[in-house]
Amino acid sequence: MKKIFSLIILLAGIGFFHACEDNEKIVLQQPESFVLNIPKYASGIYDLKNTETIEFTTSQPNYGFTAATLYAVQISLSQNFAEYTTLPGTYSAAKFDISAQDVAVALVALHDVEEESDYPADPHPLYVRLTATIAGSKVEPVYSNVIQLPQVLGYFALEAMTMPEEMYLIGNVAGNWDWNSATEMIPVWGSPGKFWAMQYLGQTEGGDNAEIKFNYAMAWNGNEFGYNEVTIGEGSAGLAGTSDAGGNIGIGNPGWYIVVVTTAIEGREYTFSVDFLPPHVYLQGNVNGGHWGTTDEIHRFAIPALSLGADAEFISPAFTAAAQGDDDGGVRASIQLPGHEWWQTEFMVFDGVFVPRGAGDDQARVAGTAGQRLSINFTKRTGKIE
Template identity: 30%
Template sequence: MKNANRIFSFMLSLAVIAMMASCSQDDGGIDIGGGDGLLVADGFYVAAEGEDPVSTSELKSATVDAPDFGAMDRVGFMQGYMYLTTGKYNLVEVVEKEVVATIGGTQSAVAEVNNAECDASGYQFVAAEEGGTAFEITTDGLYVVAYDTDMDEIVFDQLESVGIIGGATPGGWSDDTSLSGTVTADGGAWSIEGVALEENEMKFRFNCRWAIDRRLDVTSDFANDNGYSFFTNFGGSLSNLLPGNEGANIAITERGEYTVTFTWDPRDGVLATATKTGDLEPLPDYPEALYLIGNGLNMADSDSDGTADGWQWELTDYPMIPVHSNPHLFWKIVWLEENGAIKVSPAKDWNNAFGKTGDATEGVFAQGGDDVPVPAAGYYMVVANMEDETIEINVPNVYGIGDAFGSDDTQWTAANENQKFTVDNDNGVISYTGIIGAKDVRIHVAASTLTVKDGSGPVDWWQAEFIVLDGKIEYRGTGDDQARAQGSDGGSVTLNFKDGTGTIN
């Protein structure tokens, strides 16, 4: 009996020791040892005023935007996703289980200009200082919080929507497809059923936003001495989501109907699935390429010797430019000769070649078998819309876009009339007669038939973009983002589509 009591006492002691060891871990599972003090590891935490911090509100080092769609480290920058309830909060620093700094500051709202692509209403900013006033959360919800020690600022925003965007999604790279769901302190889940996904790529985003941009000069490139821009999107793969540019676009390898889910857990972070649930109708059989031909073409523009008849395929080379993410669209700016005509073909032969039928409405014909007449000598933009079965021939609409063309918050507006190029047929050039700045020079085209598949609106400007590199006009087409050409303060841009050259002065 005494031996039994000794064994029982020994087992009870082991159980007590095990319980004490368990209690010495914080709620994130990190062993910080026994004794008094806070049950969290060293670091920065968002803590309700007058309360101890918890591990699920920790801010951790994170990458930020880098040039050329990259990601880079930033010393003293940290970010976190957390559920916060209405009340006052501070940022606290914990060292060896003690709060060694309590940070607050003056709070203000920032009406976001960059990255505001849907109904996002900006974000909250705190000019951080030790001992500063606690900042206020006015609505329960999931928040992204960032702290930058170099700029002494706290930024936070409530994440009210989750969406998918990309060439695989119904809205392409232009519009988010929203997921529905709810979030609590225990986690959040959002989903969409029966969504049509193409064999292409996509990403997940909060609040229709790629990032929150805190650069000192948003017209300059990403650099650590110019502030920072932190990610609110996720790529990589469905099995391993990565923030922002740390992860490539998520590949959808099979076209079909899908159920897509996105979840957030306060300990495990974000997870996603895309489960195919059905097939889709076959895609229209759009051509992979289109070519122009005709005696309206200026033969000196082609690879011929300038003496042959433009109706000869072996002597003409006028490939049209495909539009990114819109396989039904092709365009080309060309010089056309008076009293001539043109046609279009998916190969350099007469099989499946087409022109127009009937009369034009504002330069737009229905596709048919007749030659498309040239109204007068000069530059024209030709657009073939294979979904609507139209062919357009009109004066080119060429626009500059970006910080080289202005700084009034409209410089990134597509088809901005203040940034439109002038067509100078007398001198055979298309030029920007305004003054550019020492920034990236980006250019795009627009036309009435250059529209997305359902005809609901124009394609995004970058989907019909080109630039001047080393004196040549280079088209983006269906490729990735292009290299950059720098302007100079007080400079100009001139384009010659007859020989495919351009100058940036």
């Protein structure tokens, strides 16, 4: 029997009802089910490897009015749906196409196979049902009838590899091998999988040279990578004096470095290259006389003495002109990576906090006056203009 709910609909705000007056009562019914139609070509073979999409049509559940319904697709190898998976995405129309690749990927998990040789070679039945919900409501999901696609030929499909969105640097100096204290590297704008950090790679209190590793998660989970898993860029090995330190990247020339990790995807694996660059930071724009994208030495920040340790500030040259903010670009600063525009690695200080642009939008403007300087502590992620 259908469950009946009473909803009070106010004039403002509920988009899935037609025009109504204040305090008008609408009776919302909780349907028991709704109809998923059998596709026109269901009796044929669905060759998922050579098919882009599968079309489905459905009738809307009878809620007692026309509702903004969202449909999701569930599939199973058994008609009773003892085990099933929900495919990615939702659909707002009663006729829609689903991705054949999404089905293929889901089938790998349903078949519980880890090797391509174990995947079924012959077509087999696949059972499909829909769930329906009302967008923005707390109404319980409604399930459609179950239909059978008698002959579905899957393949050993794996989810597409995507670039890591985070990267962390750890070491005996950087974080003391504690992931909770590791350096979170900064994404390079417009270059997925590429990250940078201004990193102190001096010596430990005991006089040992720095050793580092990386991971795209803050964990010892088997995905960390060091000397044997990376390609060190041309020129970087000599600059930093890198070596194999028991699988870590050893730094033979203690100092500050811009450390860059670049990720690539080869087959089902990530590959990584690491570069060590001089720790040069530059003022940009009106505060340096109107120079944008400059790498002139006169506009460089002073590099702190190595004896000051990691907790030291990079200090800019004095501003040569005022910068008011939005009208003239404000105070701007950046590092410069080969092959990139300066603004793709820019950063600024807001209320004492160092904030990199990273992969995000253009940053808010900060004003400055002639004679002031910008100071940044890259380790603590703090800074000031004074």
